[in-house]
Amino acid sequence: xxxxxxxxxxxxxxxxxxxxxxxxxxxxxxxxxxxxxxxxxxxxxxxxxxxxxxxxxxxxxxxxxxxxxxxxxxxxxxxxxxxxxxxxxxxxxxxxxxxxxxxxxxxxxxxxxxxxxxxxxxxxxxxxxxxxxxxxxxxxxxxxxxxxxxxxxxxxxxxxxxxxxxxxxxxxxxxxxxxxxxxxx
Amino acid sequence: xxxxxxxxxxxxxxxxxxxxxxxxxxxxxxxxxxxxxxxxxxxxxxxxxxxxxxxxxxxxxxxxxxxxxxxxxxxxxxxxxxxxxxxxxxxxxxxxxxxxxxxxxxxxxxxxxxxxxxxxxxxxxxxxxxxxxxxxx
Numbered sequence: 001x002x003x004x005x006x007x008x009x010x011x012x013x014x015x016x017x018x019x020x021x022x023x024x025x026x027x028x029x030x031x032x033x034x035x036x037x038x039x040x041x042x043x044x045x046x047x048x049x050x051x052x053x054x055x056x057x058x059x060x061x062x063x064x065x066x067x068x069x070x071x072x073x074x075x076x077x078x079x080x081x082x083x084x085x086x087x088x089x090x091x092x093x094x095x096x097x098x099x100x101x102x103x104x105x106x107x108x109x110x111x112x113x114x115x116x117x118x119x120x121x122x123x124x125x126x127x128x129x130x131x132x133x134x135x136x137x138x139x140x141x142x143x144x145x146x147x148x149x150x151x152x153x154x155x156x157x158x159x160x161x162x163x164x165x166x167x168x169x170x171x172x173x174x175x176x177x178x179x180x181x182x183x184x185x
Numbered sequence: 186x187x188x189x190x191x192x193x194x195x196x197x198x199x200x201x202x203x204x205x206x207x208x209x210x211x212x213x214x215x216x217x218x219x220x221x222x223x224x225x226x227x228x229x230x231x232x233x234x235x236x237x238x239x240x241x242x243x244x245x246x247x248x249x250x251x252x253x254x255x256x257x258x259x260x261x262x263x264x265x266x267x268x269x270x271x272x273x274x275x276x277x278x279x280x281x282x283x284x285x286x287x288x289x290x291x292x293x294x295x296x297x298x299x300x301x302x303x304x305x306x307x308x309x310x311x312x313x314x315x316x317x318x319x320x321x322x
Contacts, residue, residue: 008204015226018205022227023234025201029194030242034256039285043310050311068188070289072195077293079196080203086294090206096215111203112210112282112291117298124301127281131288131305132312134277138285139313140270140320142260145284148271149228154235157259159267166271167278168217174279175217182280 012087026151035065038147039073040138042066086111104183115183122185141166199290208290210282217279265321 008017026037045067048060080086088109097108107114116123138144141163143152149167152160205227206212216224239257246254278284281302283291288306291299 012206013204015205015223016230018201018207019227019230020234021201022205022207022231023236023238025194025198026231026235027238027242030238030255030257033190033194036256036258039289042285043306044314046307047311047314051314065187065191068191069195069198070286072192072197073199073202073286073289074195074293075192076196076199077203077290078295079293080200081294086203087206090209090211092209092211092215093220095220096211096218099218100211100214108211110296111206111208111294112296112299116210117291117296119298119301124298127298127301128305128308130277130281131302131307132277132309133273134281134283134285134288134302135306135309135311136313137270137273137275137277137309138306139310141267141274142263142270144274144286145278146286148260150231150235152260153232154239155257155259156236157262159260159262162262162264162267163271163274166268167275170272170275170277171213171217171279172275173272174276175214178276178280179214 010085012090022150023154026146026154030151033065036147036151038066038143038151039070040135040144040147042070043135044139100183103180126182126185137170195289198286199293202286202290203294208283208287208294213279213282263322269321 029035029037041063044060045064048057051057051060090108090111092108100113105113105115117127118124141148142159143163145167148160148163153164202208207224207227212221212224215221242255242257246257274284281288283299283302285306288299288302292303
C-alpha cells in the first residue's frame with residue numbers, strides 16, 4: 001500500500017484534501033437528493049417534536065431527513081473513534097499552543113481540551129450557554145457554517161455573506177475576550 | 186428505506202469533518218488567532234468547489250424542464266437577523282469550538298460533554314422559535 005494512502009486512513013488530512021471533499025460532498029447531496037446541505041435546521045426538527053400538534057409543527061417537520069443525517073454524523077464519529085482512526089494530537093501552530101497554554105490549557109490531546117469539555121460545574125454551564133447562543137443564533141441568522149458559509153456563499157447570497165461576517169465577528173470577540181476568561185475559571 | 190441513505194451521508198460528512206480537523210476546538214482558536222492557514226484553506230476550498238458545482242448546475246438547469254431542475258435557493262436577506270444571529274452564533278462557536286455538525290460528531294467521538302452543547306442548542310432554538318415574531322428581522 002502506498003504510503004500516502006495509509007496516511008489518509010490513519011492520519012488527519014491537509015486542508016487541500018478535506019476542504020475540496022466538503023465542497024464535493026455538498027454538491028453531490030444537492031445533485032442526488034435535490035437538498036441543500038445544512039445542519040442547524042436539525043435543531044428545529046428536534047424542537048418541533050416538542051411543539052403542540054398543529055400547523056407550525058407540521059411546517060417544521062416537513063424536512064425530517066436532517067434528523068437521520070445528524071444521527072449519521074454521530075455514528076460516523078463513533079466509527080472513527082472505535083476504529084482508532086481519530087487523531088491523538090491536532091497539530092496546531094506553536095504560537096496558538098503557547099497562547100492557550102498561558103491561558104491555562106495543559107492537555108492538548110484529542111480534538112477538544114479536557115479542561116473545558118468536562119461535566120464539572122462552571123464548565124458545564126459554559127457549554128450549555130455556548131450551545132444556547134449557537135442554537136438561537138444559527139436559527140436567527142437562518143443557517144450555520146454549512147448552510148450559509150459554504151452553500152450560501154457558493155451561490156453568492158448576500159444573506160450568507162453577512163451571516164458569515166457575523167460568525168467571524170462573534171468568534172473573534174469570544175476568542176480574544178471570553179475564552180481567556182473561561183479558561184481562567 | 187430513504188433514511189438509510191441519509192444516515193450514510195451523515196457518516197461520510199462526519200468522516201470528512203473529523204479527518205479535516207474542522208471539529209477541533211484547537212483549530213478554531215488557531216483560526217481566530219490567524220496563526221495557521223489550515224481552517225481558511227478548508228473553508229475557502231470547500232466554497233470554491235461548491236461554487237464551481239453551483240455554476241455547472243446553473244448551466245445544466247437551463248436546458249432542463251422546470252420539474253427536473255436542481256433547486257438552487259439563496260437564503261432570503263434579513264439584514265438585522267443575519268448580522269445579529271450571526272454574531273451570537275460566532276460567540277458560541279469560538280467558546281465551544283463546535284458549529285452544529287461538529288457537535289454531533291464530537292458526541293460520536295465520545296466527548297460526552299458535547300451533549301451539554303447540544304442540549305443548550307436545542308433550548309436556544311426552542312426559545313428562538315418562541316420569540317421569533319418579536320425580534321427585528
